[in-house]
Amino acid sequence: MAVKYAFFFPGQGAQAPGMVKDVAESFSSAKKVIDDISSIVNLDIAKLLWESDAAELSRSDNSQIAITAASLALMAALKDQGIEPSAAMGFSLGEFPALYAAGVLSFEDVIKVVRKRGLIMQAVCEEIAAKNEGHAPGMTAVLGLSPEKVKEITAGIKDAYAANMNSEKQTVVSGTFDALAAVESAASAAGARRAVRLKVAGPFHSPLMQDAAVEFEKAIADVKFSNPVIKLFSNVTGKECVSGEEAKKSAVLHLTHPVLWTDEESCLGAVMKADGFENWAALEVGPGKVLSGLWSGTEYSANLSVLPVNTVESLNEISKN
Structure with a gap:
């Protein structure tokens, strides 16, 4: 075959x-x-x-x-x-x-x-960037937390959304520049292994x-x-x-x-x-x-x-x- x-x-x-x-x-x-x-x-x-x-x-x-x-x-x-x-x-x-x-x-x-x-x-x-004082929106990969935990974090942050369900230990979040900064801080506090800003131009899939x-x-x-x-x-x-x-x-x-x-x-x-x-x-x-x-x-x-x-x-x- x-x-x-x-x-x-x-x-x-x-x-x-x-x-x-x-x-x-x-x-x-x-x-x-x-x-x-x-x-x-x-x-x-x-x-x-x-x-x-x-x-x-x-x-x-x-x-x-x-x-x-x-x-x-x-x-x-x-x-x-x-x-x-x-x-x-x-x-x-x-x-x-x-x-x-x-x-x-x-x-x-x-x-x-x-x-x-x-x-x-x-x-x-x-x-979107123009409305946020020139700060470009984008995406951040959160590593080491479950998708459910990442969704819980984004639920409490305005203009942040769980966007890519990559794996059980990697979820990508979309958001404005300030929203992603807040997500990265909250993810770190929750025990994330890393939170990495991605090389993309916007808050896709949100x-x-x-x-x-x-x-x-x-x-x-x-x-x-x-x-x-x-x-x-x-x-x-x-x-x-x-x-x-x-x-x-x-x-x-x-x-x-x-x-x-x-x-x-x-x-x-x-x-x-x-x-x-x-x-x-x-x-x-x-x-x-x-x-x-x-x-x-x-x-x-x-x-x-x-x-x-x-x-x-x-x-x-x-x-x-």
Whole structure:
């Protein structure tokens, strides 16, 4: 039986200057993806990926299209080697490459949608900062406390929200600059191992992004979302997404609702277990290895690891197996 692949796509914060440069230089299909994206959005994606500094890449209007370009370029390189997904899930922004992988969005549409999303979210983040004396909103990862404890802390702090359910010991909070400072202090007092401000430009997956959700809903009104052709899992529900209609609604709710990543991991893990772990392989397709690390803390990691794929070396390793 041929191995089935599950693709995991990372979100904002995974970006790094120079990402996938070696892949684009070694795989013409990957370079073509980057060139095609440049044409669609009228932006030099190669320059953005390889000549930007970390601060420039952290802006939502830059990071979202850059990470998507990196993930799709890697998908093209994997396809060259006969590796295509039977299941897909993406963390936050990564849900959009997953929608493309699952056949829900066309190549051109996913690029246009991600570009609009990044521009809208960046504008809203700048508006929030302007209302807070220039202090940028953002997100903080709280490590070492349960999700329930983090929710308890945020419930007592204005403009702070538990946004990403990463694991039983890691929850990300969204909020204004002052709200995050209060969360970090309260988390430390509650015994958190660390509270780390993330390299993102806004308070994503929280009610603070409601204005962005309104604008984004308008922006995608005429975009076709097809039914998934492979198994696809949703950040919003934490379950399998079975229709294009559901995917389109979730794409809007995505901006203001938490990322239920631990629930998604459980759903995919259950599918793999029922099918036989020996029939599956799992790849993190995009910059970084955050999702591989999160999976390692699940009950399924003893049976199957998620392998990061973001360099020529890692692509070559996969092709050997």
